Amino acid sequence: MKAKKLTGEKAAEYIEDGMIIGLGTGSTAYYAIKKVGELVRNGLKIKAVPTSKETAELAAAEGIELIELADVESLDLTIDGADEVDPDFNLIKGGGGALLREKIVASATDKLIIVVDESKLVENLGAFPLPIEITPFSWQYTQRMIEKFSCSSKLRKKDGEVFITDNGNYILDCDFGKIEDPLKISVELNKLPGVVENGIFAEMAEIVVVGYNDGHIEVLDKE
Numbered sequence: 001m002k003a004k005k006l007t008g009e010k011a012a013e014y015i016e017d018g019m020i021i022g023l024g025t026g027s028t029a030y031y032a033i034k035k036v037g038e039l040v041r042n043g044l045k046i047k048a049v050p051t052s053k054e055t056a057e058l059a060a061a062e063g064i065e066l067i068e069l070a071d072v073e074s075l076d077l078t079i080d081g082a083d084e085v086d087p088d089f090n091l092i093k094g095g096g097g098a099l100l101r102e103k104i105v106a107s108a109t110d111k112l113i114i115v116v117d118e119s120k121l122v123e124n125l126g127a128f129p130l131p132i133e134i135t136p137f138s139w140q141y142t143q144r145m146i147e148k149f150s151c152s153s154k155l156r157k158k159d160g161e162v163f164i165t166d167n168g169n170y171i172l173d174c175d176f177g178k179i180e181d182p183l184k185i186s187v188e189l190n191k192l193p194g195v196v197e198n199g200i201f202a203e204m205a206e207i208v209v210v211g212y213n214d215g216h217i218e219v220l221d222k223e
């Protein structure tokens, strides 16, 4: 928890007056949002696009001005968490179910800053089951098509009920084993009718802020 808090707060240092920023989802992004709230209450002027209903509620409670992505051309930066990060900054996201909005917001962002604790760093993506957002319509058919990519999958449930995303869709958590070529599999998965989006964020992150349990932080920069 300490590591998550430190990374969230460190990432907030990149925010400057007048910026339009994206706010990620999850337990690490939470700390960044709390820090942004503090900065706003101390006079920082920014506007923010949330990546989930949960984040919108938290940000509003923090007094952060929210806007729609539809109303802007691009975002200066986005701070978001991840479930896995490989050495090339490819990510798996969507453990919290927010991957679709997160990917749309990330794609509109000049600088995507990822905040993680050390447990998220991996040599290869894939130990964390890949979340894939799919339409409820004939979802079992979509599942069969996805499983042709040599994975096994489970429909995500929460409290015994099917998990429904903010967009009214389902999520399949897919075990591919080691993912050798994240960009390729991401593109192939998104070609399947019924697949709305998958949780691989390939070649999108620019900065990864890593928090270690001993209290130190490392900032990894793609450049």
Ligand SMILES: O=C[C@H](O)[C@H](O)[C@H](O)COP(=O)(O)O
Pocket (backbone or CB within 6 Å): 024, 025, 026, 027, 028, 029, 080, 081, 082, 083, 092, 093, 094, 095, 096, 097, 098, 099, 102
């Ligand atoms: O859907 C959720 C997001 O992709 C999260 O950013 C990701 O699951 C990491 O969350 P956490 O920081 O809680 O581990």
